[in-house]
Amino acid sequence: MSLWQGKAFPCVWCAVPKPKTGVGRGAKAQPIETHRLRGNPSHKALPPAPTHDTAVVVVHLDAVPPVPAWCDPYGAQVWQQLWSAGRRHLSDEHDMVMMCLLVEKLQVCQALRVWLGTDVRNRWYTTANGQTVTHPAVKQIEQADAQITGWLQLMGFPVSDRARLGLFEIRVANELDDYRRRNQKPSNLVD
Numbered sequence: 681m682s683l684w685q686g687k688a689f690p691c692v693w694c695a696v697p698k699p700k701t702g703v704g705r706g707a708k709a710q711p712i713e714t715h716r717l718r719g720n721p722s723h724k725a726l727p728p729a730p731t732h733d734t735a736v737v738v739v740h741l742d743a744v745p746p747v748p749a750w751c752d753p754y755g756a757q758v759w760q761q762l763w764s765a766g767r768r769h770l771s772d773e774h775d776m777v778m779m780c781l782l783v784e785k786l787q788v789c790q791a792l793r794v795w796l797g798t799d800v801r802n803r804w805y806t807t808a809n810g811q812t813v814t815h816p817a818v819k820q821i822e823q824a825d826a827q828i829t830g831w832l833q834l835m836g837f838p839v840s841d842r843a844r845l846g847l848f849e850i851r852v853a854n855e856l857d858d859y860r861r862r863n864q865k866p867s868n869l870v871d
Contacts, residue, residue, distance in 0.1 A: 755787040
């Protein structure tokens with residue numbers, strides 16, 4: 681007992697090591713394109729910026745894939761809006777299935793919202809034993825909204841997800857690229 685001077689346990693704050701929580705020290709990593717726009721302040725090696733020659737697909741901003749026949753008017757509007765918004769990073773070949781699933785799910789949600797109406801009382805009902813419960817359509821809408829949010833993130837609609845997924849390789853056709861290619865000075869390097 682003389683070691684701890686009459687105390688049964690040593691002081692907690694000096695004897696028990698603090699667990700590592702995974703909190704990083706310093707600045708958080710920035711997306712590559714943000715880092716490039718800031719002029720590469722850390723001077724680390726960055727992958728080359730996508731150019732006309734290295735892009736996966738070169739697309740035109742006004743070229744939106746045709747609306748599928750199964751789309752209702754709301755679905756057609758969403759189709760046009762999503763393809764227009766994502767034209768800089770979506771590919772007609774690679775993202776078509778996910779876009780079809782997304783628009784179809786949005787149509788189902790919209791139909792359920794219209795069916796429920798604007799009256800808040802339609803969102804609950806009373807069972808035979810007197811309990812008030814949430815209507816199953818409300819739960820379906822909530823689950824579909826979570827699924828839609830996940831699909832939008834997979835398709836890179838938030839900027840942070842585009843950077844995380846590396847979806848900067850698809851570029852819009854640009855007249856400046858043609859100009860630069862025509863006026864490029866020949867290299868003096870010998871292979």
